Amino acid sequence: MQLYNTLARSKQEFVPIVPGKVGIYCCGPTVYNFAHIGNLRTYIFEDILRRTLRFSGLEVRHVMNITDVGHLESDADEGEDKMEKGARREGLSVWDLARKYEAAWLADMTALNIERPEVICRATEHVAEMIALTERLVERGFAYAAPGAVYFDTSRFGSYAELARLDLSGMQAGAGGRVGVVGEKRHPNDFVLWFLDRPKHLMQWDSPWGRGYPGWHVECSAMSMKYLGETFDIHCGGIDHIPVHHTNEIAQSEAATGKPFVRYWLHGEFLIIGKQDADDDDAYTKMSKSSDNFITVSVVKERGFDPLSYRFLCLMAHYRSELKFTWENLESAQQGLRRVYAQRSGPDPLENDSAYEDARGEVARALYDDLNTPNAVGLLSRYGSDRLWQEFDAVLGLGIAQRRLEREEPLPEEITQLIAARNEARKAKEWAKSDALRDEIISKGYEVGDGPQGTTVKPRIL
RNA sequence: GGAGCCGUACCCAAGUGGUUAAGGGAGAGGUCUGCAAAACCUCUAUUCAGCGGUUCGAUCCCGCUCGGCUCCUCCA
Numbered sequence: 001m002q003l004y005n006t007l008a009r010s011k012q013e014f015v016p017i018v019p020g021k022v023g024i025y026c027c028g029p030t031v032y033n034f035a036h037i038g039n040l041r042t043y044i045f046e047d048i049l050r051r052t053l054r055f056s057g058l059e060v061r062h063v064m065n066i067t068d069v070g071h072l073e074s075d076a077d078e079g080e081d082k083m084e085k086g087a088r089r090e091g092l093s094v095w096d097l098a099r100k101y102e103a104a105w106l107a108d109m110t111a112l113n114i115e116r117p118e119v120i121c122r123a124t125e126h127v128a129e130m131i132a133l134t135e136r137l138v139e140r141g142f143a144y145a146a147p148g149a150v151y152f153d154t155s156r157f158g159s160y161a162e163l164a165r166l167d168l169s170g171m172q173a174g175a176g177g178r179v180g181v182v183g184e185k186r187h188p189n190d191f192v193l194w195f196l197d198r199p200k201h202l203m204q205w206d207s208p209w210g211r212g213y214p215g216w217h218v219e220c221s222a223m224s225m226k227y228l229g230e231t232f233d234i235h236c237g238g239i240d241h242i243p244v245h246h247t248n249e250i251a252q253s254e255a256a257t258g259k260p261f262v263r264y265w266l267h268g269e270f271l272i273i274g275k276q277d278a279d280d281d282d283a284y285t286k287m288s289k290s291s292d293n294f295i296t297v298s299v300v301k302e303r304g305f306d307p308l309s310y311r312f313l314c315l316m317a318h319y320r321s322e323l324k325f326t327w328e329n330l331e332s333a334q335q336g337l338r339r340v341y342a343q344r345s346g347p348d349p350l351e352n353d354s355a356y357e358d359a360r361g362e363v364a365r366a367l368y369d370d371l372n373t374p375n376a377v378g379l380l381s382r383y384g385s386d387r388l389w390q391e392f393d394a395v396l397g398l399g400i401a402q403r404r405l406e407r408e409e410p411l412p413e414e415i416t417q418l419i420a421a422r423n424e425a426r427k428a429k430e431w432a433k434s435d436a437l438r439d440e441i442i443s444k445g446y447e448v449g450d451g452p453q454g455t456t457v458k459p460r461i462l
Numbered sequence: 463g464g465a466g467c468c469g470u471a472c473c474c475a476a477g478u479g480g481u482u483a484a485g486g487g488a489g490a491g492g493u494c495u496g497c498a499a500a501a502c503c504u505c506u507a508u509u510c511a512g513c514g515g516u517u518c519g520a521u522c523c524c525g526c527u528c529g530g531c532u533c534c535u536c537c538a
Contacts, residue, residue: 042538071536239538268538318476329474332487374476378485431496449500
C-alpha cells in the first residue's frame with residue numbers, strides 16, 4: 001500500500017514495524033464545543049485509513065486522544081482558555097463541559113459510521129505520563145524551568161521543524177505573534193511543557209516544578225508512546241497541525257527517547273465553505289468554530305440529510321484535496337447514495353468469477369493508492385455490481401447491507417391496507433382516489449411503483 | 463514579509479506525457495406506467511484558467527500572468 005508521507009512529501013510503500021500489525025495515533029477533539037463537519041471530515045479520513053489497512057489484512061491498533069485540558073489561546077498565554085470560556089458560556093464546570101462534548105462527539109462518530117478506535121484516552125487521565133515525559137526532557141537538557149512554565153528548548157533539538165520544512169529564520173523576520181513574544185523563553189519557538197503559576201486556572205495538578213497544568217503538545221506524545229511504543233507506524237491529523245503541533249510532538253518525543261517517533265505522517269485537508277459575504281462566488285474558506293459557518297451533524301440532520309450522505313460526500317473527494325462544501329453538493333451526494341442503496345434489478349454484471357476478481361483488484365488498488373476513495377467509488381459505480389459494493393463497504397462504511405435489509409422489511413398493516421384500497425380504486429379506474437391514496441402512502445415514507453408485475457411498495461431510504 | 467497548495471463540463475470530483483479525459487449529481491431523450499415515482503438504457507468537455515517554453519507529441523513537465531485557498535497565532 002502506498003501512503004503519502006508528509007515527512008517525505010511523497011507517496012511511500014507502507015511497511016509496518018511489526019509484520020501483520022499497525023499502530024495508528026490520531027489527534028482527537030478538544031471537547032469544549034460541538035465538532036463541526038470540517039473536523040469530522042478528518043475523522044472520516046482516518047476511519048477510511050484504518051478500514052483500508054484492516055482490509056489489506058493488518059491488525060489495527062488505533063489510538064485517539066480526547067483533549068479535555070484547556071488550551072490557552074496561545075503559548076504566549078494572555079489569551080483565554082477555551083475550556084474555561086466554554087464552561088462559563090454554558091454554566092457548567094470544566095469537567096462537566098468536557099464530558100458533555102465528549103459524549104456529543106462520540107454520537108457524531110457513530111452517526112457517521114466511524115469505527116471506535118481501540119483506545120480513546122483522555123488527557124486528564126494521563127497527567128502523570130506527561131509529567132514523566134517532561135521530567136525526562138529536563139533531565140536530558142531539552143527543557144528548562146522558568147517562573148511561568150517549563151519550556152522545551154528548541155535550539156537543543158537539531159532537526160526541529162523538519163516535518164514542516166519551516167524556515168525559522170524567515171519566521172523571525174516576520175510579524176507573526178509566535179515569534180514576537182519571547183518573554184522568559186530562551187528562543188522564540190520554544191513551547192510550553194508545563195504551565196506554572198496560573199492560580200486562576202481551574203484544572204491544576206502537582207508537579208516537581210509546582211502546581212500547574214500541562215502544555216498542549218505534550219499530551220499527544222505521552223499518550224501515543226504509552227499505547228503504541230516509542231516508535232510507531234502512523235500518526236494522523238489535520239493539515240493545520242503540521243507546523244506547530246506535530247512539529248513539537250516530534251521534537252519532544254524524539255528528544256526524550258532518542259528514537260524516531262513516527263514513521264508515516266498523514267494529514268487530511270480542509271473542508272472549505274463559501275464565504276458569507278459573497279461578492280465573489282469562488283471565494284471559499286475553511287470552516288471554523290469561531291465564525292458563523294459552523295455546521296454540525298445536528299444541522300445536517302435538521303436540514304433533512306442523513307449523516308451518511310455527508311460521509312459519502314467526503315469519500316467522493318480525496319483526503320488530501322480541499323473539498324468544497326455546499327448544501328447542493330450534499331444533496332447530490334445524498335441522491336447518489338440513495339441509488340447505491342436502492343436494490344438493483346437484473347443479474348449482477350460481474351457474474352463471472354474472474355471478472356469479479358479483476359474488478360475487485362482494481363478497486364483495491366485504488367484504495368491502496370493513498371486511499372483514493374473517489375477513484376474507488378467511481379469504479380464501483382461503473383461496475384454496478386451489488387456484490388462488489390457490499391464487499392468494499394467494509395472500507396467505505398456506508399452501511400449498505402443494513403439499508404438493503406431495511407428495504408426488505410415487511411410492510412406494516414396500515415400500509416398494506418392502503419395498498420389494497422388503492423388497488424381497488426385502480427381496478428375501478430378511479431384515478432383521483434388512487435392517486436390520493438398513493439400520496440398518502442408516499443407521505444408515510446414509502447416508494448410506490450406500478451409495473452407489469454403489479455404494484456410494489458418499499459420503504460424509502462434517505 | 464516568509465512557506466506551500468489549488469484552478470478539469472452547469473455543480474462536485476478522479477485521472478494520464480500519446481489509443482474513447484473516470485464517476486456522482488443536475489439536465490435532455492427513451493423503455494416501463496392510467497398518469498407518475500423508482501429502476502434501466504442513451505446523450506451531455508475536440509477539451510483540462512490564460513499565455514509562452516521543453517517535446518515528435520502536454521491537460522499532465524518548466525516559466526510567467528490571472529483567480530482561489532491554507533499555514534507562519536488556538537485550529538481538523
